[in-house]
Amino acid sequence: MPRLAILVAVSAACLSMNAAYAQRSPAPENAEVYIIWPRNGTVVQGGKFWLRMGLRNMGVAPKGVERQNTGHHHVLIDTDLPAMDKEIPNDRNHLHFGAGETEARIELPPGKHTLQLLLGDHNHVPHDPPVMSKKITITVK
Amino acid sequence: MLVQMKADLGVRIMARTWAAAAIFVLSWSAALAGETPAAPHAYLYIGWPNDGEVVAAGKPFKVWFGLRDMGVAPKDVKLPNTGHHHLLIDTPLPPADKEIPSDRNHLHFGAGETETMIELPPGKHTLQLLMGDDKHIPHNPPIFSKKITITVK
Numbered sequence: 157m158p159r160l161a162i163l164v165a166v167s168a169a170c171l172s173m174n175a176a177y178a179q180r181s182p183a184p185e186n187a188e189v190y191i192i193w194p195r196n197g198t199v200v201q202g203g204k205f206w207l208r209m210g211l212r213n214m215g216v217a218p219k220g221v222e223r224q225n226t227g228h229h230h231v232l233i234d235t236d237l238p239a240m241d242k243e244i245p246n247d248r249n250h251l252h253f254g255a256g257e258t259e260a261r262i263e264l265p266p267g268k269h270t271l272q273l274l275l276g277d278h279n280h281v282p283h284d285p286p287v288m289s290k291k292i293t294i295t296v297k
Numbered sequence: 298m299l300v301q302m303k304a305d306l307g308v309r310i311m312a313r314t315w316a317a318a319a320i321f322v323l324s325w326s327a328a329l330a331g332e333t334p335a336a337p338h339a340y341l342y343i344g345w346p347n348d349g350e351v352v353a354a355g356k357p358f359k360v361w362f363g364l365r366d367m368g369v370a371p372k373d374v375k376l377p378n379t380g381h382h383h384l385l386i387d388t389p390l391p392p393a394d395k396e397i398p399s400d401r402n403h404l405h406f407g408a409g410e411t412e413t414m415i416e417l418p419p420g421k422h423t424l425q426l427l428m429g430d431d432k433h434i435p436h437n438p439p440i441f442s443k444k445i446t447i448t449v450k
Contacts, residue, residue: 206365208344208363209411210411210412211410211412212412214410215371215406215409216368216369216370216409216410216411217370217371217374218368218370218376218379221370221374221376223371223374223408226408226409253368255376255378256368256409257367257368257369258363258369259363259364259365
């Protein structure tokens with residue numbers, strides 16, 4: 157009987173652990189998000205540019221849409237990667253594209269800026285493993 | 298006086314004809330379009346390859362789908378100002394009020410893909426993008442890209 161109790165306790169623990177992990181959506185191993193434009197090192201005149209977001213081996217779905225192997229784009233501007241097990245912050249440094257956008261008009265002040273893409277699932281939480289682009293640096297003149 | 302009356306009548310008849318023609322055209326275009334309204338400034342284009350591009354035969358090349366002022370959603374997802382991509386290969390635009398066919402000339406990207414790899418036999422080929430709504434029916438008005446021609450050799 158104690159054995160059974162232990163078994164029950166262990167399986168309950170496993171289940172709750174699974175549930176905790178389940179909050180992050182799985183991503184295919186070969187999924188790749190990348191910045192099509194601008195390229196690393198680009199000098200942008202005037203401050204406004206179109207950011208083009210590329211995604212391989214995965215699909216785009218707006219926020220709130222729970223579909224396997226999909227997510228929506230977030231661009232991180234002048235900031236490091238956020239926590240991978242939490243909702244991506246929503247502020248001037250973390251722009252959300254929850255309507256399924258794949259391009260965005262961005263305006264930045266003169267100077268050097270970093271851009272990085274991070275895919276979020278239907279709840280804006282990064283996938284497991286996280287799908288993120290290389291961080292690029294551009295200069296606005 | 299009589300001439301003036303005749304002229305008035307003429308104008309009136311012409312106006313009526315125009316009105317009838319306008320109503321006809323309006324109802325006709327309504328019948329030939331899907332029910333999902335298009336995003337007002339949506340712009341769809343092929344980001345790569347460029348029009349006139351020559352690509353190498355015998356290996357797949359990337360086609361990336363450009364979309365501005367609209368979002369991508371997988372099939373069966375009904376949200377305003379969204380749709381999913383369809384790539385038309387060597388074919389004219391299909392009827393705007395019906396489901397876009399699904400065959401070798403009409404590739405569906407119902408999982409929300411925004412690029413693809415395709416391989417085509419040597420020769421000239423046309424490529425064009427067309428958005429479809431949650432049920433694969435073009436929007437009203439339909440959102441399609443310029444048709445480009447590439448050469449595979």
